[in-house]
């Protein structure tokens with residue numbers, strides 16, 4: 001790991017705090033439960049450490065209260081320990097009745113869950129019900145976890161259904177906790193009137209707990225002109241690029257094509273832009289060694305956006321190489337965690353990219369949700385009849401910019417299926433295969449007068465994917481939409497015909513959302529028609545349930561999704577807002593409790 005990489009995890013990672021609560025009555029009751037209660041805490045910690053990893057690949061860390069918690073003094077001692085240890089998520093575990101308001105976690109900004117052991121000798125479930133009522137009454141939504149099957153009092157381990165809920169809760173809770181206190185870095189301002197690039201400080205601050213930081217794009221010019229970057233890294237990067245980033249055909253009319261000399265210069269510029277954007281986001285200790293102490297610190301950004309169009313791209317090479325390389329899981333420094341960078345400074349798409357990334361530790365594909373191709377339209381234009389997963393029509397996801405190269409689908413699962421992976425599972429060969437499957441095409445000069453290079457690739461079909469998007473609605477605030485589906489392969493000639501109707505120098509993912517026959521998922525057309533903006537972020541896997549859990553923690557209602565009801569996990573209080581219409585109840589609950597940070 002080079003020094004630039006180390007500085008990005010500044011502040012470390014939030015820990016999971018485990019609170020074993022107990023019936024405080026001594027002379028029999030408490031003593032009989034001490035061991036079992038602590039055993040539950042330890043089993044929970046072991047489970048989470050085994051299954052969850054931080055973005056740097058290390059196992060998550062759990063902190064268990066020093067004693068079981070039988071009353072308020074021990075609850076306070078636990079809260080104190082959690083503050084000192086950097087706990088960002090709390091899980092209360094108990095096999096027995098305890099005193100609700102005396103033992104609960106009162107920190108309003110920490111996502112919280114309670115696991116009540118399903119036994120009847122000492123009623124953990126009764127405590128669970130009582131304490132969840134307390135949480136609702138006090139306006140502190142908590143997740144309730146209760147296994148379906150009755151367990152024996154001396155049972156060891158964690159039942160399967162409880163495991164899924166503990167892991168799902170902790171994964172989303174850690175994502176929320178990790179964002180908190182970090183920044184979104186706006187590089188430039190509003191791009192082409194796209195509302196998502198009006199960076200809303202109140203959205204980031206109140207819903208995600210994040211700062212918004214801003215730099216003018218002239219900062220790139222200053223750093224390039226004054227040489228404020230690591231020159232050794234630049235030489236290394238440029239020769240790596242020459243070797244690994246092959247130029248594709250120039251699609252511009254001959255009279256608009258740049259000279260070879262200008263193209264070579266543009267390569268140098270886009271490589272410098274990439275290093276500078278990264279240094280702006282997370283800092284780089286090398287810059288301090290070179291005499292640039294202020295620049296070495298960066299903006300503590302976990303996500304960023306680059307305006308690019310138009311003021312920058314009308315004059316300078318576009319941001320596509322910078323956005324695509326940073327968003328990928330590898331570059332000239334080797335395989336590493338992706339950076340979250342949105343094109344067109346679409347901060348709302350950056351926010352869902354960040355959510356998808358933190359839930360999966362995997363690179364994201366940023367795309368325009370550009371065209372709905374109905375089966376009839378495809379047949380009319382190409383003569384091809386769509387079939388299989390594509391039979392109901394397709395969405396053409398395509399945009400110049402930050403579609404991670406991981407999205408080529410060149411990484412493989414053990415059984416040979418295309419996948420996207422956390423960086424620590426990616427092999428050198430897989431990173432190389434993604435690079436080999438990508439052509440760098442001279443930017444379309446009609447759009448990008450300053451030239452540059454767009455990444456051109458075609459995503460392999462057959463990958464489960466989840467597209468999501470946050471929109472801001474005046475009067476409500478943020479709302480999240482989610483569509484699970486699959487990437488799809490088209491015959492090469494069919495892809496070519498459809499791709500050439502738009503900009504063929506950009507990366508394409510053919511996406512078939514899974515239909516449910518209801519609401520926005522009656523048809524692929526309905527999905528397109530209900531999409532709230534021009535962009536979406538696409539994450540590998542079906543992560544809709546995790547997104548829903550995270551959104552409920554952040555009080556962001558979900559206005560459309562195609563996740564099966566039994567997979568949805570939200571704070572227990574949501575059912576107090578109505579049970580027959582979970583979508584409406586979600587809106588009411590989010591608006592009632594308000595954003596997590598006020």
Ligand SMILES: C[C@H](O)[C@@H](O)[C@@H](O)C(=O)CO
Nearest residue numbers: 309344368399400447534
């Ligand atoms: C080149 C064009 O301006 C594109 O960048 C445009 O289609 C978009 O991506 C809009 O989101």
Ligand SMILES: [Mn+2]
Nearest residue numbers: 344367368399
């Ligand atoms: Mn776009």
